[in-house]
Amino acid sequence: MQLNGQLALTILMGLFLVGVFAWLTRVENWSGYTPLSSGGSAVSGESGYVSEEKPAGIVRWLTTVDHKDIGLMYGAYGVFAFVVGGLMVILMRTELATPETVLVQPGFYNSLLTSHGITMLFLFGTPIIAAFSNYFIPLIIGADDMAFPRINAIAFWLLPPAALLIWAGFFPIPNLIPAQTAWTMYTPLSAGVGQGNQMNAGVDLMMLGLHLSGVSATMGAINFIATIFTERGEEVTWANLDIFSWTILTQSGLILFAFPLLGSALLMLIADRNLGTTFFAVGEGGGAMLWQHLFWFFGHPEVYILVLPPMGLVSYILPRFAGRRLFGFKFVVYSTLAIGVLSFGVWAHHMFSTGMDPRLRASFMAVSMAIAIPSAVKTFNWITTMWNGNIRLTAPMLYCIGFVSNFIIGGVTGVFLASIPVDLVLHDTYYVVGHFHYIVMGAITFAGMAGIYYWFPLVTGRMYQRSLAKWHFWLWMVGTNITFLAMILLGYGGMPRRYATYLPQFASLHQIATLGAYMLLLGGIIWVWNMVQSYFEGPVVEDGDPWDLEASGLRTVEWDWFDRKLQTKIADGGEEEPVTDGGVVEDESADELDTDE
Amino acid sequence: MAKTNSNKIFDRETLLDLTVNFIPLFIILFFLVLFLLIQPWGGGLFPMALMLGLLVIPFVGLAVLTYFSGKAIAGAEKSSTVYYPGQAGMPNAEVTHGESDDEEPQALDSGSEHDGELTDGETTDAETADADAADETETADETAAKTTNQDES
Amino acid sequence: MDENPGLSEQYRTASPWPFFIALSIPLAEAGILFNLFAVAVGGLLLFFGCCAGMLQEAGYVDRPWRSLVVGAVIVLAFGGLLLYADTQVANEAVQLAERGYAVLVAGIILFVGGLLGEVFVDDGEFAV
Ligand code: HEM
Ligand SMILES: [Cu+2]
Numbered sequence: 062m063q064l065n066g067q068l069a070l071t072i073l074m075g076l077f078l079v080g081v082f083a084w085l086t087r088v089e090n091w092s093g094y095t096p097l098s099s100g101g102s103a104v105s106g107e108s109g110y111v112s113e114e115k116p117a118g119i120v121r122w123l124t125t126v127d128h129k130d131i132g133l134m135y136g137a138y139g140v141f142a143f144v145v146g147g148l149m150v151i152l153m154r155t156e157l158a159t160p161e162t163v164l165v166q167p168g169f170y171n172s173l174l175t176s177h178g179i180t181m182l183f184l185f186g187t188p189i190i191a192a193f194s195n196y197f198i199p200l201i202i203g204a205d206d207m208a209f210p211r212i213n214a215i216a217f218w219l220l221p222p223a224a225l226l227i228w229a230g231f232f233p234i235p236n237l238i239p240a241q242t243a244w245t246m247y248t249p250l251s252a253g254v255g256q257g258n259q260m261n262a263g264v265d266l267m268m269l270g271l272h273l274s275g276v277s278a279t280m281g282a283i284n285f286i287a288t289i290f291t292e293r294g295e296e297v298t299w300a301n302l303d304i305f306s307w308t309i310l311t312q313s314g315l316i317l318f319a320f321p322l323l324g325s326a327l328l329m330l331i332a333d334r335n336l337g338t339t340f341f342a343v344g345e346g347g348g349a350m351l352w353q354h355l356f357w358f359f360g361h362p363e364v365y366i367l368v369l370p371p372m373g374l375v376s377y378i379l380p381r382f383a384g385r386r387l388f389g390f391k392f393v394v395y396s397t398l399a400i401g402v403l404s405f406g407v408w409a410h411h412m413f414s415t416g417m418d419p420r421l422r423a424s425f426m427a428v429s430m431a432i433a434i435p436s437a438v439k440t441f442n443w444i445t446t447m448w449n450g451n452i453r454l455t456a457p458m459l460y461c462i463g464f465v466s467n468f469i470i471g472g473v474t475g476v477f478l479a480s481i482p483v484d485l486v487l488h489d490t491y492y493v494v495g496h497f498h499y500i501v502m503g504a505i506t507f508a509g510m511a512g513i514y515y516w517f518p519l520v521t522g523r524m525y526q527r528s529l530a531k532w533h534f535w536l537w538m539v540g541t542n543i544t545f546l547a548m549i550l551l552g553y554g555g556m557p558r559r560y561a562t563y564l565p566q567f568a569s570l571h572q573i574a575t576l577g578a579y580m581l582l583l584g585g586i587i588w589v590w591n592m593v594q595s596y597f598e599g600p601v602v603e604d605g606d607p608w609d610l611e612a613s614g615l616r617t618v619e620w621d622w623f624d625r626k627l628q629t630k631i632a633d634g635g636e637e638e639p640v641t642d643g644g645v646v647e648d649e650s651a652d653e654l655d656t657d658e
Numbered sequence: 659m660a661k662t663n664s665n666k667i668f669d670r671e672t673l674l675d676l677t678v679n680f681i682p683l684f685i686i687l688f689f690l691v692l693f694l695l696i697q698p699w700g701g702g703l704f705p706m707a708l709m710l711g712l713l714v715i716p717f718v719g720l721a722v723l724t725y726f727s728g729k730a731i732a733g734a735e736k737s738s739t740v741y742y743p744g745q746a747g748m749p750n751a752e753v754t755h756g757e758s759d760d761e762e763p764q765a766l767d768s769g770s771e772h773d774g775e776l777t778d779g780e781t782t783d784a785e786t787a788d789a790d791a792a793d794e795t796e797t798a799d800e801t802a803a804k805t806t807n808q809d810e811s
Numbered sequence: 812m813d814e815n816p817g818l819s820e821q822y823r824t825a826s827p828w829p830f831f832i833a834l835s836i837p838l839a840e841a842g843i844l845f846n847l848f849a850v851a852v853g854g855l856l857l858f859f860g861c862c863a864g865m866l867q868e869a870g871y872v873d874r875p876w877r878s879l880v881v882g883a884v885i886v887l888a889f890g891g892l893l894l895y896a897d898t899q900v901a902n903e904a905v906q907l908a909e910r911g912y913a914v915l916v917a918g919i920i921l922f923v924g925g926l927l928g929e930v931f932v933d934d935g936e937f938a939v
Contacts, residue, residue, distance in 0.1 A: 067848060074853035081831055081857065085864070088827045116825055124825040203747045211829050211865055218833030226837065265844065273837055296746035298734035299727075303744035335844060337902040377744070390743060391675040391731065395724065399679045402723050406716035420693075420705045424712035427689030431682035431716075438678050617744035 088116075088124070126210035131217050132196030133520070136513075138220055139189030140589075143506075145228070146180035147585060149173045153561075154578040160565050168258075170561035171241035176228065178244030179267070181501065182367065183274045184224050189509050190370040191217075191281055194309045196520070198285065200619040201303050203294020208287035216280035219273050226270030230263030240264040243559060245360070246330070248341040248352040253334050265331060272327045275320040278366075282316035285309055303617070304387065307394050308373025311401040312366050318405065319362040326355040350415060357408035365404040368500060369397060371508030372439055375461045378515050379443055382458035384451030384613045389442045396435030403432040410479050414488045422481055429479035436472050440465060455608070456530035460511035463538045467503025471496060474549060489559075492552020495545045502581075503541045510537075510588070517592075518607045519623045523599035529591040536584030544577030603627065672732040679724040686717045828865035831857055846906060848913045855886055855917035860924075876932070879925030883918045890914035 116124060125131065153173050156164045165173065195213065199206055207213045230239025238261045242251040246268070253260035289310045293302070330352070332338040339346040380387045387393065409417065409425040443465045452458065474496040477483045487493065510533075517525050547570045556567045563571060605624025610616035690713045699705075734740075739753055839854030841847070859882030863875035872878055893911030900907060 070847060071849035074849040078853055078856060085827055085831070121825065123830050124827050126826045126829065127824045130824075201744055211826050211869060214826065214829030215833050218830050219836060222834065222837040226841075262845070266841075269837065269840055269844065272840070276836065294747050296739065296741060298738050298740070298746075299730040300732075300734035300738070301741045301743050301746050331844065335905075336907070337900060337905040386742065389678075392678045394731070395676060395678050395727065398723055398727050399682055399720055402719045403682060403716050406712060406719075418705055418708075419699050420709040421712060423693060424689070424709045427686060427693075427713060428716050430689075431685040434682045434685065435678065438681075616748070618747050619744075621748045 088120070126206075126214045128195045128199050128207050128210065128213060131213050132192050132194075134217055135188045135195055135220075136192035138217075138224075139185050139192055142180050142184035142188065142224060144585075144589070146177050146185055147582070149177040149180070151578060151582055153177065154575040156561060157563070157571050158575045160563050160568050160571075162562055165561065167561040168241060171243070171559070172230065172239035174559060175240050175243050175267075176231070179227055179271065180224075182244060182363070183271060184220070184227065186367045186501070186505060187274070187278055188220060190309075190312070190367070193305070193374065193509075193512050193516075194285060194370065197516070197619055198306055198309060199288065199292070200622050201617065202289060202292070202297050202306055203618065204288055204292035206292075207284050208292050209284050212280050213284050216277045216284065219277035219280075223270040223273035223277065226266045226273065229266040229270070230261070237261065237263045237266070240267040242267075245356060246352070247356075248330070248333075248349055249343055251330060251352075252341050254342075260334065265334060268327050268331050272324050272331075275324045275327070278316050279320045279324075282313035282320070285313040286317070289313075304376040304390065304393055304397075305370070305373040308369045308376075308397055311397050312369045315362045315366045315369070315401055315404065319359045319366065322355065323359040323363075326352065326359070329355075350412075350417070353412050353415065354408070357411045358405070360411065361408040362404045364497070364500070365400055367505055369400065371464070371505045372397070374508045374512045375443065375464050376439070378457050378511050379461040379465075380446050381515075381608060381610055381615050382453045382455055382461070383447045384453070384615075385446060386615070387442065388445040388448075389438075393439055393442050396438045399435040400432060403428055403435075407432055407479075410484070413481050413484045426479060426481050430476070433472065433476045433479070436468075440469060440472070451613070455514075456525070456527065456534060457511040457515035459531070459534045459538075460507045460514065463534065463541075464504050464507040464511065466538075467499050467507060467541060470546075471499030471504055474499065487552055489557055490552035491548040491556045491558055494558050495548035495552060498545045498548065499541075503545065507537070507541075510534075513592075515608070516619075517595070518602040519619065521596050521599070522602055523595055524602055524607065525591050525595040525599060529587055533584045533588045533591065536580050536587065540577045540580030540584060542577075544574045544581065547571070547574040547577065667729055667732045667736065669732075672728055675732075676724055676728050679720060683717060683720055683724075686713050686720075689713060690717070826865065826868060828861045828868065832861045832865065835861060843910050843914065846909055846913075848909070848916075851910065851913040852917045852920070855914065856920060859883070859886065859917075859921050863925075874928075876925045876928035879921050879928065883922035883925060886914055886918035886921060890918055 122130065122134065125134075150173070152165060153170060156162070156170060195207070198204075228239075230237055238258060240246075240251075240259065240261075240263060242259060242264065249255065250257065250259055251264065253264065289302070289306055329338070329340040333340050333342065333346075341347055341349075341352050343349065376387055376393050406428040407425055409421065410429045413422055413425075443461075447462075474492070478487060478493065478496060514525060514530055517523075551567055551570045551574070554567060554570070556563060556570075605627050606616055606620055608620075610620065690710065693709060693713075741747075741753060835854050835857035837854075838850055839858055842849070842851030842854050859879060862882065863872075863878035866872045866878050867875045890911050890913075893907050893914060897905075897907035897911060
């Protein structure tokens with residue numbers, strides 16, 4: 062590097078540090094913070110402005126350690142990443158409307174593919190789950206906040222840099238290209254060896270970003286484990302911990318064992334690329350298989366990291382609109398824990414066709430069969446909960462039912478893939494793509510939507526527009542099934558995955574899949590519009606129980622909290638939010654008097 | 659069998675709850691035996707050890723976790739008031755079962771005498787089980803008022 | 812409107828440190844990985860400086876200076892490790908020594924900062 066480049070960098074860095082220092086001094090001063098006033102206990106003894114009220118404006122969001130604010134930021138972040146990843150895939154599906162290359166070159170297609178996968182799994186999936194858990198778990202389990210509020214904030218703020226690094230290759234920076242390794246980053250391609258272009262720094266940046274997101278997830282997981290173990294309210298015992306907290310606890314355990322492993326494997330790969338190590342080198346090092354084992358030892362738990370909390374959301378929300386309690390609550394809890402353990406024993410079902418020892422393969426198949434049972438048990442519990450129930454087809458309930466339906470297809474296709482002979486035929490075809498999208502889109506995202514609609518009134522104090530929500534649901538339900546069923550059929554036909562072009566015989570199914578993707582896009586636009594417009598102009602919720610859960614005895618603590626919040630608002634003269642348009646939620650719940658004074 | 663503490667905790671009902679995890683355990687065991695009996699790829703100490711280890715480790719892991727979680731959940735059920743999940747801490751929360759004034763040695767006769775109904779909404783509270791079997795749940799306002807310290811504004 | 816009904820008044824809801832700690836980690840990582848001297852030094856300073864500040868704010872320590880020195884020791888050890896590793900690597904293209912020097916410089920600055928603070932800053936005029 063030339064000298065004046067270094068010099069400029071040094072000056073910039075110095076100025077930056079001085080600026081940070083000056084700002085920090087100001088903020089801490091202005092907070093009137095007296096450090097030694099009371100022997101330095103963590104909570105008490107902090108006087109001054111910051112500890113009682115949040116600072117105003119943007120500074121509030123940059124400095125907040127309140128779990129609800131952090132939950133909201135996770136949510137906004139996840140939604141943004143979802144839009145980015147969604148637009149990437151729309152480009153890809155548009156290209157795939159024709160067999161030959163028209164819109165994007167194959168290399169760029171591979172970049173989009175890589176980024177789409179990583180964005181959706183690490184920048185949308187994990188954060189959107191963290192949004193719910195941060196906002197609601199302290200409320201539900203009766204904790205004042207997370208166990209480590211500051212670490213909570215650090216975990217969130219690691220994510221924006223992670224996204225910038227992961228997407229860096231797409232920015233117009235000279236000599237930087239986006240990674241084309243797919244989200245699995247198999248060596249030797251990802252080690253940058255050979256004649257390809259994957260030695261580019263863009264790939265390193267992507268891996269650094271991924272590493273950061275892993276650090277963030279691990280911090281969050283530690284925080285949740287500590288919170289659920291130690292900060293529960295007195296009345297919340299293991300016997301009545303809610304199902305969402307159980308799934309988050311299990312997920313956090315999985316994260317704790319899986320993500321550090323990914324982080325280490327990534328560092329090894331980065332070292333191979335930049336520092337001349339030979340961990341994954343063919344011949345002298347671990348070869349191609351080492352990476353695959355390390356990656357999938359993380360990767361399979363990762364899919365359950367992503368699906369367990371959404372299962373928890375559905376188990377939490379679905380009974381509220383079925384008018385009865387969750388059937389076999391403890392079955393769901395124990396099967397959640399079972400999935401948690403077993404998910405570490407199945408990783409090589411992603412590697413059946415690598416030529417590994419058939420004896421090992423057989424064991425992995427056996428455990429993969431065993432892990433299907435807890436998932437199936439949950440499915441039966443959801444169905445039984447709805448059976449003969451008093452079902453109300455609100456938007457969150459529709460999404461819960463959609464979740465169950467899609468999860469069945471995704472799960473059954475998964476069990477087929479877990480069978481070695483079937484997998485040898487279907488591996489690396491669109492069947493696999495169909496399988497996991499039924500789960501990541503059809504189930505995980507649907508559960509996220511159920512949560513968003515269910516708690517929208519609680520978080521925003523306003524109601525969304527029901528008819529738009531229904532449009533959103535049906536477009537997504539039909540779109541998901543069109544797109545991903547077409548992919549399953551493509552896989553049966555032998556269409557390999559990760560190609561920008563294909564043989565003409567696959568054209569019609571690909572076009573159907575593209576059509577479905579556009580339905581998803583349309584539904585997504587409706588959803589974003591609904592959220593934004595309702596946030597500003599939706600009818601104000603004045604009832605602490607907008608879903609009318611009290612009547613069936615299904616109201617839970619977070620709505621109780623919301624109710625108290627509304628009460629204090631009325632007591633304060635309600636100066637907060639002007640009632641714009643009549644205000645009353647046009648809900649089934651006419652009784653607004655159920656609130657205790 | 660001696661009336662040990664764990665016997666009280668792992669009563670019939672808890673064991674029924676745990677069946678959900680016995681099934682995957684059984685599947686793993688089934689394949690374990692199968693692979694021991696039929697070995698189309700031949701033996702060899704190292705590959706066999708790996709193969710069996712891949713089955714034994716998840717088996718043991720699942721068994722251990724099931725034991726401890728069962729103990730934690732059933733133990734908490736017996737030693738403190740059980741609210742419905744997500745409703746603990748609400749001012750007028752309903753109690754699903756468990757002794758309200760939790761000093762009573764309720765575990766003595768818990769479980770096996772009561773209906774083994776697995777669905778929620780059951781009443782195993784000793785006082786009300788015979789008195790009012792039809793009433794599915796019991797509102798324990800006074801208990802909740804005692805145990806929860808919600809500060810109403 | 813009470814944002815947190817039922818929550819104790821004492822609960823602190825804002826802290827300036829986490830944001831910068833999160834920023835410092837990618838800076839330090841990228842600086843060391845891509846051998847960018849100033850970025851590595853700056854990232855490490857920011858990280859350990861903010862950690863010290865946050866520890867003090869959270870009440871785990873009374874004054875930040877000794878945390879700085881502890882951070883300095885860790886950083887110096889890591890820098891030394893890099894220098895040592897450099898002697899073990901045959902590959903000429905791999906410049907671990909330069910990275911090691913950057914880390915060492917950060918460690919020295921932290922050490923000196925902590926030392927000066929410990930000796931010269933007295934609690935009364937203590938602003939940060
Ligand atoms: C019901 C239990 C499940 C079983 C038995 C199962 C089985 C499998 C198998 C065997 C594969 C490898 C297919 C191949 O590459 O040839 C696979 C791929 C995949 N599964 Fe599942 N699966 C299950 C549930 C899930 C869940 C819940 C998720 C997501 C949350 C998921 C996400 C994925 C993903 C992302 C891949 C593709 C990875 C890749 O190659 O890029 N699966 N599944
Ligand atoms: Cu898997």
